[in-house]
Amino acid sequence: MGDTVFDLKGFIEILNKSSSFDDLKLALETYKEDLHISKLVLKTAIDSCELVLNKNSLDVPSFSYSKNGYDYLFYKVNDNYEFTLDDANNIEALLRILAMEHQIVISEKKLVDSELYSHQANIYNVTGYIKKVCSMNPDYSKYNSYYINLKAFGLINRLFGPNEGDYAIKHYAKLLNDFANPDEAVGHLGGDNFVAFIKRFRHEEFVNLASKFTIKLKNKANELEEITLSGVIGYYEFENNQLVNERLISYPAMACQYARNNKKPIIKITKELIESVNSVKDIEKKFKYELNKGNFVIYYQPKFDIVTSKIFGVEALARWHKNGEIVSPGVFVPILEKNGEIIDLDLYVLETLCRDIRNYRSYGYKIVPASCNISRRDFEDPNLEDKIIRIINEYGILPGEIIIEVTETSNLEEKDRLAKFIEKMNKNGIYTSVDDFGTGYSTLSVLRDFKVNEIKIDRSFINRKIEDSDKIIIGSIINIANKLKIQVVFEGIETIEQAKFVLSLGCSRAQGFLYSKPLPKLEFEAKMQEIGTIYD
Ligand code: C2E
Numbered sequence: 454m455g456d457t458v459f460d461l462k463g464f465i466e467i468l469n470k471s472s473s474f475d476d477l478k479l480a481l482e483t484y485k486e487d488l489h490i491s492k493l494v495l496k497t498a499i500d501s502c503e504l505v506l507n508k509n510s511l512d513v514p515s516f517s518y519s520k521n522g523y524d525y526l527f528y529k530v531n532d533n534y535e536f537t538l539d540d541a542n543n544i545e546a547l548l549r550i551l552a553m554e555h556q557i558v559i560s561e562k563k564l565v566d567s568e569l570y571s572h573q574a575n576i577y578n579v580t581g582y583i584k585k586v587c588s589m590n591p592d593y594s595k596y597n598s599y600y601i602n603l604k605a606f607g608l609i610n611r612l613f614g615p616n617e618g619d620y621a622i623k624h625y626a627k628l629l630n631d632f633a634n635p636d637e638a639v640g641h642l643g644g645d646n647f648v649a650f651i652k653r654f655r656h657e658e659f660v661n662l663a664s665k666f667t668i669k670l671k672n673k674a675n676e677l678e679e680i681t682l683s684g685v686i687g688y689y690e691f692e693n694n695q696l697v698n699e700r701l702i703s704y705p706a707m708a709c710q711y712a713r714n715n716k717k718p719i720i721k722i723t724k725e726l727i728e729s730v731n732s733v734k735d736i737e738k739k740f741k742y743e744l745n746k747g748n749f750v751i752y753y754q755p756k757f758d759i760v761t762s763k764i765f766g767v768e769a770l771a772r773w774h775k776n777g778e779i780v781s782p783g784v785f786v787p788i789l790e791k792n793g794e795i796i797d798l799d800l801y802v803l804e805t806l807c808r809d810i811r812n813y814r815s816y817g818y819k820i821v822p823a824s825c826n827i828s829r830r831d832f833e834d835p836n837l838e839d840k841i842i843r844i845i846n847e848y849g850i851l852p853g854e855i856i857i858e859v860t861e862t863s864n865l866e867e868k869d870r871l872a873k874f875i876e877k878m879n880k881n882g883i884y885t886s887v888d889d890f891g892t893g894y895s896t897l898s899v900l901r902d903f904k905v906n907e908i909k910i911d912r913s914f915i916n917r918k919i920e921d922s923d924k925i926i927i928g929s930i931i932n933i934a935n936k937l938k939i940q941v942v943f944e945g946i947e948t949i950e951q952a953k954f955v956l957s958l959g960c961s962r963a964q965g966f967l968y969s970k971p972l973p974k975l976e977f978e979a980k981m982q983e984i985g986t987i988y989d
C-alpha cells in the first residue's frame with residue numbers, strides 16, 4: 454500500500470490530538486490476532502496512548518525504528534518490556550491499516566459533509582443550513598430568518614468573469630459566516646442567494662453588514678477595481694417558538710423577491726404581503742380555468758363629450774369575479790403580463806366586445822366605438838395582428854367600431870413592432886389609440902411616427918398641480934393632434950373644474966368618474982338609453 458493512498462502523518466497527528474481512543478481500541482481488538490502483537494504491547498498501546506510516536510516527548514525512547522520515511526519512537530510504559538523489531542513491524546503495519554480505515558471514515562464523513570456544504574461559498578448549503586438550525590434546537594421566537602440576494606450580480610460576472618464572481622461570493626459568504634455566532638446559522642443556496650438565521654437583537658448589526666460590502670476584483674484588463682455590492686434583504690420575524698419550514702426560507706425569500714420587484718433594499722414579510730404573494734400564485738394557478746368559466750367579465754366605462762354630456766364611445770375594462778369578490782385589473786394584469794398569459798385575456802375581452810357589438814346591432818341598439826386594451830407583452834406574439842383581425846372579421850365588425858388601445862414605449866425595437874401593428878390595424882379598418890399618453894417618453898414623436906386615431910391623456914396630468922408649462926405643453930399637444938385629426942380624450946376627469954380646464958385647453962372628450970365609473974353590462978346599457986350618444 455503506497456503512502457499516497459492514505460495520509461499516515463495526518464493520522465498520527467489526529468491520534469495525538471484525539472481524546473477518544475474508542476475507535477482505536479476497537480480496531481486494535483480486531484487486528485491484534487492478525488498482527489501477532491503481544492498482549493503487553495497491545496496493553497501498552499492502548500493505555501499509554503504512546504502508540505503514536507510523539508517526537509516532542511521528553512522521555513527517552515527505548516526503541517526507534519524507521520520505515521517508509523517515518524520515524525517511530527517507542528516509549529516504555531512497562532519497564533520490563535523490551536520492544537522487538539517484530540513488535541515495531543507489527544505496530545507499523547497496524548498503524549497503516551488503522552490510518553487507511555481512518556481515511557475511509559474521513560472520506561465518508563467528507564462525503565456526508567459535502568452534501569451539507571456549498572463548495573462555491575465554503576459555508577452550509579440549504580440542507581446543511583436547515584440541519585444546523587434544527588440541531589441548535591433554538592427558541593425561534595428570538596430569531597429572524599433572512600434571505601439575501603446580491604443586486605446586479607449578473608453584471609459582476611459579465612464584467613469581471615465567473616472566477617472573480619466566485620471570489621466575490623466566497624468573500625461575502627465569509628463575511629456573513631464570520632458574523633454568525635455558534636447559536637446562529639448562515640447558508641448559501643447557490644448563485645447569489647444567501648440565507649441566515651440570526652438572533653433578533655442583532656438584526657440591525659446584521660443588516661448593516663449584509664446590505665453592503667466592498668471588494669476589489671480584477672477586471673478584464675487585469676487591474677484591481679474596487680466595487681461595492683449590495684444585498685437585497687428579505688426577512689421574517691418568528692412570532693413564536695415554532696418552526697414551520699417555510700418560515701425559515703420561503704417567507705424571507707418571498708420578502709426578498711418582493712423587495713427586488715419593488716426596488717427596495719430590505720423588506721420584512723408581513724401577513725398582508727404573504728396574502729398578496731399567495732394571491733399572485735392564486736391568479737397564476739386559476740387564470741385559465743376562471744377565464745374559461747366566464748369569471749372574467751367586462752365592465753364598460755362610457756366616454757363623454759364634455760360640451761353635450763353625451764356618450765361618444767366606451768372602453769372595455771376587465772374584472773375578475775372571484776367568489777363574490779370583484780378583483781380589479783391593477784391586481785391581475787401585471788401578473789398576467791409577467792407570465793405572458795395576458796394575451797389570452799386581451800383576446801377574450803376583444804372577442805366578448807365584438808360579440809356584444811354584433812348582438813347590439815341585431816337587436817337594433819345604438820353602437821358607439823368601443824375600445825379594448827392590448828398589453829405591450831402581446832406584441833411578443835408575431836401573429837397578434839392576424840388573431841385580432843380574425844376575431845373582428847368573424848363578428849362582422851365595421852371599421853371604426855373597435856379601437857385598440859396600446860401604450861407608448863421608449864424601446865426602439867418595441868417601437869418598430871408597435872409601428873407595424875398600427876399600420877396593419879389601419880389597413881384593416883381597425884382604429885388605434887395611445888393609452889396613458891404622456892406617461893411614456895416619446896409623447897410628441899408618437900403623433901408623428903404612428904398613424905393612430907386617438908390619444909388618451911393620462912390621469913396623472915389632471916390629478917396633480919398643473920404648472921403653466923404643463924398647460925403650454927398639453928395645450929400644444931392637443932392643438933397638434935386636432936390638426937392631425939387625432940382624437941384627444943382626457944382620462945380621469947373627476948370634477949367639473951377639471952372638465953372645464955380640459956375644455957379650455959381645446960379638448961372636448963373625457964372619460965372619468967365625473968361622468969361614469971366602469972359599469973356592468975346591464976347598467977351600461979341603461980346609461981346608453983338614459984343619456985344617449987352624440988350620434989343620435
Ligand atoms: P386604462 O386602460 O388607462 O383604463 C382606465 C383606468 O382608469 C380604469 O381602471 C378606470 O376605472 C380608471 N378610471 C377611469 N376614470 C377614472 C377617474 O375619474 N378617476 C380614477 N381614479 N380612475 C379612473 P381599471 O379598470 O382599474 O383598469 C386599470 C388598467 O388596467 C387600465 O388602465 C388598463 O391599462 C388595464 N386593463 C384593464 N382591463 C384590461 C384588459 O382587458 N387588458 C389589458 N391588457 N389591460 C387592461
Ligand code: MG
Nearest residue numbers: 768826858888
Ligand atoms: Mg385603456
Ligand code: MG
Nearest residue numbers: 888889909944
Ligand atoms: Mg389609460
